Amino acid sequence: MARPPVPSTVTRTEFVSVTGQHIQVPDPQHLVHLQFRRFAGCPICNLHLQSFVARHDEITAAGIREVVFFHSPAAELAEHTADLPFATVADPDKETYRRFGVEAGARALLDPRSWPAIIRGSSLTLRGRFRAPAARQTGGRLGLPADFLIGPDGTVLAAKYGTHADDQWSVDEMLAYASE
Secondary structure (H helix, E strand, O other): OOOOOOOOEOOOEEEEOOOOOEEEEOEOOEEEEEEEOOOOOOHHHHHHHHHHHHOHHHHHHOOEEEEEEEOOOHHHHHHHHOOOOOEEEEOOOOHHHHHOOOOEOOHHHHOHHHHHHHHHHHHHHHOOOOOOOOOOOOOOOOEOOEEEEEOOOOEEEEEEEOOOOOOOOOHHHHHHHHHO
16 A cells, blocks of 8 residues: 555544553544554564653643554553553554555664664563563564654644664654644
8 A cells, every 4th residue: 555645634533542542533632643663562662662651741741642553462562551651552454554554674673773772672671671572473573663743633744654663753853743
Protein backbone atom coordinates (compact mmCIF):
# COMPACT_ATOMS: atom_id res chain seq x y z
CA MET A 1 0.00 0.00 0.00
CA ALA A 2 1.33 3.43 -0.87
CA ARG A 3 2.04 5.84 1.93
CA PRO A 4 -0.66 8.46 2.42
CA PRO A 5 0.40 11.90 1.22
CA VAL A 6 1.12 14.54 3.86
CA PRO A 7 -0.97 16.42 4.70
CA SER A 8 -3.77 13.91 4.44
CA THR A 9 -6.86 13.33 6.48
CA VAL A 10 -7.31 10.40 8.83
CA THR A 11 -10.79 8.89 8.88
CA ARG A 12 -12.26 8.64 12.37
CA THR A 13 -11.34 5.25 13.80
CA GLU A 14 -11.73 3.73 17.22
CA PHE A 15 -8.86 1.66 18.56
CA VAL A 16 -8.83 -0.40 21.74
CA SER A 17 -5.71 -0.27 23.87
CA VAL A 18 -4.27 -3.31 25.61
CA THR A 19 -5.93 -2.06 28.82
CA GLY A 20 -9.36 -1.92 27.14
CA GLN A 21 -9.42 1.85 26.73
CA HIS A 22 -11.33 3.06 23.64
CA ILE A 23 -9.32 5.63 21.69
CA GLN A 24 -10.80 7.87 19.02
CA VAL A 25 -8.42 9.03 16.30
CA PRO A 26 -8.68 11.81 15.49
CA ASP A 27 -9.53 13.15 18.94
CA PRO A 28 -11.74 16.25 18.71
CA GLN A 29 -10.20 17.61 21.94
CA HIS A 30 -6.49 16.92 21.38
CA LEU A 31 -3.69 16.56 18.92
CA VAL A 32 -2.80 12.88 18.62
CA HIS A 33 0.75 11.63 18.26
CA LEU A 34 0.61 8.17 16.72
CA GLN A 35 3.84 6.26 17.23
CA PHE A 36 4.46 3.06 15.32
CA ARG A 37 7.08 0.98 17.11
CA ARG A 38 8.39 -2.47 16.48
CA PHE A 39 7.56 -5.34 18.83
CA ALA A 40 6.78 -5.75 22.54
CA GLY A 41 10.02 -5.62 24.47
CA CYS A 42 12.04 -4.05 21.64
CA PRO A 43 15.09 -2.57 23.42
CA ILE A 44 15.19 0.46 21.11
CA CYS A 45 11.46 1.09 21.56
CA ASN A 46 11.73 0.76 25.35
CA LEU A 47 14.55 3.29 25.45
CA HIS A 48 12.71 5.70 23.16
CA LEU A 49 9.41 5.49 25.03
CA GLN A 50 11.11 6.26 28.33
CA SER A 51 11.92 9.73 26.97
CA PHE A 52 8.18 10.23 26.39
CA VAL A 53 7.34 8.87 29.85
CA ALA A 54 9.81 11.31 31.45
CA ARG A 55 8.11 14.26 29.72
CA HIS A 56 4.53 12.98 29.73
CA ASP A 57 3.22 15.91 31.82
CA GLU A 58 4.75 18.39 29.38
CA ILE A 59 3.29 16.52 26.41
CA THR A 60 -0.16 16.41 28.00
CA ALA A 61 0.04 20.12 28.90
CA ALA A 62 0.71 20.82 25.20
CA GLY A 63 -2.65 19.19 24.40
CA ILE A 64 -1.16 16.04 22.87
CA ARG A 65 -2.41 12.51 23.36
CA GLU A 66 0.10 9.71 22.83
CA VAL A 67 -1.02 6.48 21.16
CA VAL A 68 1.64 3.84 20.51
CA PHE A 69 1.21 0.88 18.15
CA PHE A 70 3.21 -2.34 18.28
CA HIS A 71 2.96 -5.30 15.93
CA SER A 72 2.64 -7.75 18.82
CA PRO A 73 -0.36 -9.61 20.26
CA ALA A 74 -2.26 -7.74 22.99
CA ALA A 75 -1.46 -10.18 25.81
CA GLU A 76 2.26 -10.01 25.11
CA LEU A 77 2.21 -6.23 24.66
CA ALA A 78 0.33 -5.67 27.94
CA GLU A 79 3.15 -7.38 29.86
CA HIS A 80 5.65 -4.88 28.45
CA THR A 81 3.66 -1.65 28.53
CA ALA A 82 1.62 -1.82 31.75
CA ASP A 83 3.62 1.02 33.35
CA LEU A 84 3.34 3.45 30.43
CA PRO A 85 1.13 6.51 31.07
CA PHE A 86 -0.28 6.44 27.54
CA ALA A 87 -2.27 4.06 25.39
CA THR A 88 -0.62 1.16 23.60
CA VAL A 89 -2.41 -0.68 20.83
CA ALA A 90 -1.65 -4.19 19.58
CA ASP A 91 -1.67 -4.61 15.80
CA PRO A 92 -0.20 -8.09 15.23
CA ASP A 93 -1.62 -8.30 11.72
CA LYS A 94 -0.16 -4.86 10.89
CA GLU A 95 -3.46 -3.59 9.49
CA THR A 96 -2.94 -0.06 10.83
CA TYR A 97 0.74 -0.18 9.85
CA ARG A 98 -0.33 -0.84 6.25
CA ARG A 99 -3.00 1.86 6.40
CA PHE A 100 -0.33 4.40 7.32
CA GLY A 101 2.32 2.99 5.00
CA VAL A 102 4.67 1.94 7.82
CA GLU A 103 7.25 -0.50 6.51
CA ALA A 104 9.76 -3.11 7.62
CA GLY A 105 13.09 -4.11 6.18
CA ALA A 106 16.60 -5.32 6.88
CA ARG A 107 17.83 -1.74 6.99
CA ALA A 108 15.95 -1.40 10.29
CA LEU A 109 18.81 -3.04 12.17
CA LEU A 110 21.67 -2.96 9.67
CA ASP A 111 22.04 0.81 9.65
CA PRO A 112 24.92 1.75 12.00
CA ARG A 113 22.93 4.74 13.26
CA SER A 114 20.64 2.33 15.13
CA TRP A 115 23.47 0.42 16.83
CA PRO A 116 24.04 2.75 19.82
CA ALA A 117 20.35 2.47 20.80
CA ILE A 118 20.42 -1.31 20.26
CA ILE A 119 23.43 -1.60 22.58
CA ARG A 120 22.05 0.79 25.23
CA GLY A 121 18.54 -0.69 25.19
CA SER A 122 19.84 -4.26 25.24
CA SER A 123 22.18 -3.42 28.12
CA LEU A 124 19.28 -2.02 30.14
CA THR A 125 17.24 -5.12 29.34
CA LEU A 126 20.06 -7.40 30.51
CA ARG A 127 20.31 -5.39 33.75
CA GLY A 128 16.58 -5.90 34.36
CA ARG A 129 15.35 -2.37 33.68
CA PHE A 130 13.20 -3.61 30.80
CA ARG A 131 11.49 -6.94 30.36
CA ALA A 132 13.18 -9.07 27.67
CA PRO A 133 11.25 -9.61 24.44
CA ALA A 134 10.00 -13.01 23.36
CA ALA A 135 12.49 -14.98 21.28
CA ARG A 136 10.01 -15.18 18.39
CA GLN A 137 8.12 -12.10 17.25
CA THR A 138 4.73 -12.37 15.53
CA GLY A 139 5.38 -9.42 13.22
CA GLY A 140 9.12 -9.96 12.94
CA ARG A 141 12.01 -7.85 14.24
CA LEU A 142 12.64 -5.69 11.19
CA GLY A 143 9.96 -3.03 11.57
CA LEU A 144 10.73 0.62 10.93
CA PRO A 145 9.35 3.31 13.22
CA ALA A 146 6.97 6.05 12.13
CA ASP A 147 5.38 9.09 13.76
CA PHE A 148 2.25 11.05 12.86
CA LEU A 149 0.82 14.16 14.44
CA ILE A 150 -2.91 14.34 13.79
CA GLY A 151 -5.06 17.41 14.36
CA PRO A 152 -8.53 17.32 15.95
CA ASP A 153 -10.08 17.50 12.47
CA GLY A 154 -8.10 14.47 11.25
CA THR A 155 -5.47 16.37 9.27
CA VAL A 156 -2.02 14.83 9.40
CA LEU A 157 -0.02 17.87 10.48
CA ALA A 158 3.37 16.17 10.28
CA ALA A 159 4.75 12.71 9.60
CA LYS A 160 8.05 10.89 9.79
CA TYR A 161 8.86 7.51 8.31
CA GLY A 162 11.99 6.09 9.93
CA THR A 163 14.84 4.89 7.75
CA HIS A 164 16.34 2.68 10.49
CA ALA A 165 15.22 1.21 13.82
CA ASP A 166 16.20 4.28 15.88
CA ASP A 167 14.91 6.94 13.48
CA GLN A 168 11.91 8.53 15.16
CA TRP A 169 10.88 11.89 16.56
CA SER A 170 12.32 13.01 19.84
CA VAL A 171 9.97 14.66 22.33
CA ASP A 172 11.39 18.05 21.32
CA GLU A 173 10.75 17.42 17.62
CA MET A 174 7.18 16.29 18.29
CA LEU A 175 6.49 19.32 20.49
CA ALA A 176 7.92 21.62 17.83
CA TYR A 177 5.56 20.21 15.21
CA ALA A 178 2.65 20.58 17.63
CA SER A 179 3.42 24.26 18.19
CA GLU A 180 3.45 25.14 14.46
